[in-house]
Amino acid sequence: MLFHVRMDVRIPHDLDPKVRAATVAREKAYSQELQRAGKWPHIWRIVGEYSNYSIFEVESGDELHQILSDLPLFPYMDIAVTPLATHPSDIHG
Numbered sequence: 001m002l003f004h005v006r007m008d009v010r011i012p013h014d015l016d017p018k019v020r021a022a023t024v025a026r027e028k029a030y031s032q033e034l035q036r037a038g039k040w041p042h043i044w045r046i047v048g049e050y051s052n053y054s055i056f057e058v059e060s061g062d063e064l065h066q067i068l069s070d071l072p073l074f075p076y077m078d079i080a081v082t083p084l085a086t087h088p089s090d091i092h093g
């Protein structure tokens with residue numbers, strides 16, 4: 001199943017800078033592990049925002065929920081998920 005996900009990062013300004021840096025580093029490692037595994041095939045920065053648009057390819061909504069819940073930045077993000085289906089006009093579908 002394919003999902004479109006928007007993540008808006010809202011790290012509190014008073015978070016300890018060392019905790020912030022460590023959390024962002026863990027987030028990057030976790031994200032890249034999932035990208036290498038093929039579960040997170042696309043990630044794009046939204047210009048001018050601390051946000052991304054991502055595509056996830058997973059078995060189920062439950063799997064995606066677990067992946068998103070395990071993001072180190074999860075406590076500091078607003079996340080919007082849109083399930084995707086094949087478009088009838090898609091020449092690849």
Ligand SMILES: O=C(O)C[C@H]1C=CC(=O)O1
Pocket residue numbers: 007009027028029031050051052073
């Ligand atoms: O920077 C972001 O958009 C948030 C998050 C998602 C992947 C990652 O490495 O950081």
